[in-house]
Amino acid sequence: MNDIIGFILRLVAKEALARKKLVISLYVGTALFFAAIAWVWPQVFNSAATIIIEDRNILTPLMKGTAQTSVLTEPLKLAKTMMNSRTTLIEVLHIGGWIDDDTPQAKIDSLIDDIRTRTVISNTGKKIIHINYRDRDPQRAMLATKAMSDIFIRESISIKRKDSQNAYDFIDSQAEIYHKKLIFADRAIKDFREKNVDSTPGAMQVTTERVLTLTRQLEDLDIEILGEKSKLSAQRLQLSGGGGAENTASIEREVALRTRITNLKSNLEDLRLTYEDTYPDIVQIKSQIISTENRIRKEIINRNLEDKPSNEELSDSPLAQELRSAILNTQTSITTLDSRKEQLNILLDNERKKINRINAVDVEISELTRESKVNKAQYNQLVEQRESARISRDMDLANQGVKARIQEAAFLPVNPRGITFMHIIIIGLLFSFAVPVAIVFGLTILDQKVRDRRTLTDRLKLPLLASVYPILSQTEIKQYHAKLATMGFIVASVWTFYGIEIWLKVGG
Amino acid sequence: MSIIESAFLKNQKKNPNDHIDNNAQNRKRRKHRTGSQTLTNQFAIRDDIATMSQRREFTKDEYQERGLISKYLDDSKLMNEYRNLRTKLLAEKTSANFIAMVTSVTPDFDPTLVTVNIASTFALDEGKTSIVINANVSSTQANDIFETETETETEAGTETKLGLVDVLISENVSIDEIIYETPINRLRYIPIGRNPESSAEYFSDIRMKKTMENILSRYSERYLFLNAPSIANSADTRILLEVCDKVLLVVPYGKCTEDNIRQAVLAIGSDKLAGIILEEF
Numbered sequence: 001m002n003d004i005i006g007f008i009l010r011l012v013a014k015e016a017l018a019r020k021k022l023v024i025s026l027y028v029g030t031a032l033f034f035a036a037i038a039w040v041w042p043q044v045f046n047s048a049a050t051i052i053i054e055d056r057n058i059l060t061p062l063m064k065g066t067a068q069t070s071v072l073t074e075p076l077k078l079a080k081t082m083m084n085s086r087t088t089l090i091e092v093l094h095i096g097g098w099i100d101d102d103t104p105q106a107k108i109d110s111l112i113d114d115i116r117t118r119t120v121i122s123n124t125g126k127k128i129i130h131i132n133y134r135d136r137d138p139q140r141a142m143l144a145t146k147a148m149s150d151i152f153i154r155e156s157i158s159i160k161r162k163d164s165q166n167a168y169d170f171i172d173s174q175a176e177i178y179h180k181k182l183i184f185a186d187r188a189i190k191d192f193r194e195k196n197v198d199s200t201p202g203a204m205q206v207t208t209e210r211v212l213t214l215t216r217q218l219e220d221l222d223i224e225i226l227g228e229k230s231k232l233s234a235q236r237l238q239l240s241g242g243g244g245a246e247n248t249a250s251i252e253r254e255v256a257l258r259t260r261i262t263n264l265k266s267n268l269e270d271l272r273l274t275y276e277d278t279y280p281d282i283v284q285i286k287s288q289i290i291s292t293e294n295r296i297r298k299e300i301i302n303r304n305l306e307d308k309p310s311n312e313e314l315s316d317s318p319l320a321q322e323l324r325s326a327i328l329n330t331q332t333s334i335t336t337l338d339s340r341k342e343q344l345n346i347l348l349d350n351e352r353k354k355i356n357r358i359n360a361v362d363v364e365i366s367e368l369t370r371e372s373k374v375n376k377a378q379y380n381q382l383v384e385q386r387e388s389a390r391i392s393r394d395m396d397l398a399n400q401g402v403k404a405r406i407q408e409a410a411f412l413p414v415n416p417r418g419i420t421f422m423h424i425i426i427i428g429l430l431f432s433f434a435v436p437v438a439i440v441f442g443l444t445i446l447d448q449k450v451r452d453r454r455t456l457t458d459r460l461k462l463p464l465l466a467s468v469y470p471i472l473s474q475t476e477i478k479q480y481h482a483k484l485a486t487m488g489f490i491v492a493s494v495w496t497f498y499g500i501e502i503w504l505k506v507g508g
Numbered sequence: 509m510s511i512i513e514s515a516f517l518k519n520q521k522k523n524p525n526d527h528i529d530n531n532a533q534n535r536k537r538r539k540h541r542t543g544s545q546t547l548t549n550q551f552a553i554r555d556d557i558a559t560m561s562q563r564r565e566f567t568k569d570e571y572q573e574r575g576l577i578s579k580y581l582d583d584s585k586l587m588n589e590y591r592n593l594r595t596k597l598l599a600e601k602t603s604a605n606f607i608a609m610v611t612s613v614t615p616d617f618d619p620t621l622v623t624v625n626i627a628s629t630f631a632l633d634e635g636k637t638s639i640v641i642n643a644n645v646s647s648t649q650a651n652d653i654f655e656t657e658t659e660t661e662t663e664a665g666t667e668t669k670l671g672l673v674d675v676l677i678s679e680n681v682s683i684d685e686i687i688y689e690t691p692i693n694r695l696r697y698i699p700i701g702r703n704p705e706s707s708a709e710y711f712s713d714i715r716m717k718k719t720m721e722n723i724l725s726r727y728s729e730r731y732l733f734l735n736a737p738s739i740a741n742s743a744d745t746r747i748l749l750e751v752c753d754k755v756l757l758v759v760p761y762g763k764c765t766e767d768n769i770r771q772a773v774l775a776i777g778s779d780k781l782a783g784i785i786l787e788e789f
Contacts, residue, residue: 014789018762449762450769453786456759460769465756465783466593468586468622471575 008441011451015440020483024490026436031494034428035501038421045138046417049149050408051075053127053156075404076123078159079131079152088151089115095147096140115144128407138413145410156404157396164396168389175382182379185372192368196361204358211351218344225337232330239323250303257296264289421505425498432494553729554635557694566691574653575621576692577628590629597754597782606753607720607732608782609643611745613772615738617760620649622787623735624695626756631694636729639687639696641672643711643748644737645704654690654697671701675719676710683722698723711747720751739772746775754782761788 016023053075082088089112093099098111120132131148135141193200268285275282444451456462472480571578581587597608610623620642627638642650669688674681688697700707710716724732734752736745749755755776759769773781 015762018789444762447762448765450759450764450766451762455766456769456784456786460766460773462769462773463781463783465596465785466589467786467788468589468593468625469788470621471572471577471581471583471586473573473575474569475573 007452011444012437012441014451015444016436017483019440019443020487023436023440024487026439027432028490028494030435031428031432031498034424034431035498038424038428039501039505041419041421041424042136043416043420044134044136045141045413045415046132046134047138047141047145047410047413048130048132048408049145049406049410051079051129051131051149051152051404052407053129054403054405075126075129075156076121078156079121079129082152082155083116083119083121083148086112088148088155091151092144092147096144098140119148131410133410134417142410142412149406149410153404153406161393161396164389164393168386168393171382171386171389175379175386178375178379178382182372182375185368185375189365189368189372192361192364196357204355204362207351207354207358211348211355214344214348214351218341218348221337221341221344225334225341228330228334228337232327232334235323235327235330239320239327250299254296254299254303257292257299261289261292261296264292422502425502429495429498550635553727557635557637557727557729560637560694561689562693563689564691565693570691575625576653577625577632578692579632590625593626593785594629594633597756600754600782604728605724605731607724607734607751608754608756609734609736609745609748609752610756610758610785611736611742611772611776612738612758612760613740613764613768614760615741617738617758617763617787618644618647618649619758619787620644620647620735621653622758622785623733624650624653626785627695627731627733628692630731630733631692634694636731637694637696637727638731638733639698639723640690640733640735641698641723642700642735643672643707643744644735645700645707645744646737647735650697650735651699654688654692668702669699671699671704672719673701673703673707673710675701676713676715677703677706683719687723708744708747711744711751717751739775740768749776749780752780755780756782756785758785758787761786 090099090108092115093108093111099108115133118134120130122130122132124130129152131145131152133141133145133148135144264285268282268289271279271282271285277283450456453464453467457464566574566576566578568578568580571580577587577590597606608626610619610626612619624640627640630636630638640650640654670681670686672686675683675686686698686701688699690697720732724730732752734748736742736748739745739755739757757769757772757776769784
């Protein structure tokens with residue numbers, strides 16, 4: 001590494017001497033060039049303002065839930081938009097004293113472009129905005145910076161106010177809309193109810209109960225009718241005879257005979273255990289059984305025959321008269337009951353129709369009520385929100401919400417910023433050496449001539465016998481020294497020139 | 509051998525620049541030299557060389573003015589570079605002494621000073637002698653360095669001194685006439701001569717090879733350095749390749765690309781290329 005650096009240094013030194021005219025002219029040229037630039041380079045003064053966007057203050061926690069403080073979401077964007085706004089910049093130009101009312105439009109335009117290029121807006125995080133402005137006039141730098149920061153504050157406040165007013169207006173209009181909707185829905189319910197008086201609340205229950213009662217009554221009535229009818233048929237039977245007392249006596253006789261037969265059969269069985277069938281008692285019992293059975297048969301025949309003939313003797317009896325009057329009564333009672341049943345059925349039908357009607361009304365009512373409920377909920381919410389918005393707006397109007405405030409006001413710059421005269425002088429001093437060296441070195445690389453013994457040995461693989469150089473004669477040494485002295489003199493002259501320039505610019 | 513040479517010296521008073529002997533003697537001497545060379549022999553050679561004529565030597569300042577290597581040189585780094593170069597050349601020599609051609613990769617660099625300095629380095633050794641032969645028609649730098657009067661006043665006007673080409677052209681010119689003493693100890697110089705324009709025709713002549721062998725064989729520790737034009741575009745240099753034993757390729761700092769060097773190396777051929785000398789500044 002050191003070898004290479006050493007080689008490069010030797011190379012540059014050799015080449016610089018070999019091309020000393022070029023080197024000297026480059027040196028002087030570069031030095032004078034930078035001296036000239038330094039002389040005409042404008043002094044630039046930089047003024048800056050820092051703006052802090054406060055999104056929390058004492059009110060924030062206090063008003064939590066009731067009011068929302070408006071937030072400057074993108075202050076940097078706002079600031080940049082502001083800088084692009086012609087109106088704003090014209091205002092700045094007025095404040096800075098660049099223009100008056102008579103300034104031609106073209107000049108204003110070019111001045112606006114100037115201001116834009118000389119202004120840098122940056123941010124630290126989201127809440128700190130820096131406005132940097134540079135100008136040749138320190139006073140004007142401060143004025144313009146101050147104007148810009150003031151306009152920014154003003155704009156941000158007005159934007160916030162506008163925002164919260166807009167929010168309030170919007171919520172208010174929405175609340176109004178819902179209010180109207182709600183009134184309309186309530187009125188619709190009321191109208192409907194008026195049209196359907198039956199369907200008062202609870203009507204359904206009453207009607208249902210009534211239906212139940214009627215149904216029950218109807219059932220009772222049916223049973224009663226049935227009882228009356230069977231009574232009627234019994235009375236008629238009685239009146240028509242047959243179904244009277246003879247029959248009953250005949251049956252009783254028959255039953256007694258049958259009981260006798262059963263006893264006889266039982267005796268017979270007992271006797272048969274002991275005796276043959278030919279035993280007289282047995283024969284006797286058998287004949288007794290047969291005769292009893294005959295009697296039964298006779299009895300049944302007699303009874304059946306007795307149905308047929310009309311009971312003449314009964315029709316005029318008091319019993320018959322009584323029966324007839326009872327039948328009449330019963331028939332009357334049945335007729336009454338039937339008409340009652342009919343009445344009940346009509347009522348039941350009515351009640352059922354009513355139930356259907358109530359059901360239909362209920363569906364309609366619940367539809368109307370649902371709409372009204374939704375509207376009501378929405379309206380209530382909007383009313384609350386409107387109140388929050390009102391407080392927020394009032395807070396912004398009172399400038400109590402989020403604040404943009406100037407943390408560091410624009411100042412009057414004393415020292416010029418950026419690349420100053422002295423920088424250029426130093427660059428000139430350095431570059432006046434660096435440029436010739438770089439060009440000489442570049443030329444050396446470009447011409448691709450062999451200058452290094454390593455090229456011969458390493459690249460061309462040739463035997464290097466010696467690396468020699470001429471011995472300088474006294475004259476040559478003197479000439480060499482003279483050259484060095486000339487170069488030194490030129491360097492000294494350039495430095496003197498720089499010294500004079502510095503003295504004129506800074507001291508003078 | 510030294511006795512013969514001493515005797516020979518005494519007979520050769522008319523040209524004090526160099527010894528002359530005939531071809532037979534050369535062959536004999538060379539033959540002897542290629543055999544076992546004893547320590548005694550080396551001392552003899554040294555004595556032999558020590559007797560070479562030297563009318564004057566450069567002063568320290570004169571050396572420096574001309575950019576020459578000398579015993580006075582303070583720059584030990586440079587001195588070492590040249591000494592190492594000498595060691596390397598001697599280490600790889602195939603025969604006892606050699607003819608080395610010094611040529612540059614690019615035509616815009618004249619390697620004369622490097623040639624003279626290499627020759628000087630060899631001549632610094634009291635046991636060795638070297639000759640710089642200028643085979644570069646366009647270079648007069650060697651003349652300036654050695655302060656050789658290139659022109660002599662005659663009745664007919666000025667006349668350029670005799671040199672290498674003259675020996676090749678005319679049989680009347682002897683080798684002794686073209687070898688000049690220089691103000692550097694043990695270093696001799698042969699300029700290009702009066703008819704440099706016809707050099708190419710004669711360099712390829714057999715006489716050239718003979719002449720070189722002749723010069724080389726005068727001392728067993730004599731080294732010839734041929735200052736040739738750049739290999740890049742000189743026909744002379746390619747012809748001279750035939751005559752010399754090895755070639756030293758001078759790469760001037762920042763004047764040639766890798767391709768230039770590759771082509772030069774290719775033209776020389778790897779068997780004759782002794783190595784590269786990087787001429788920095």
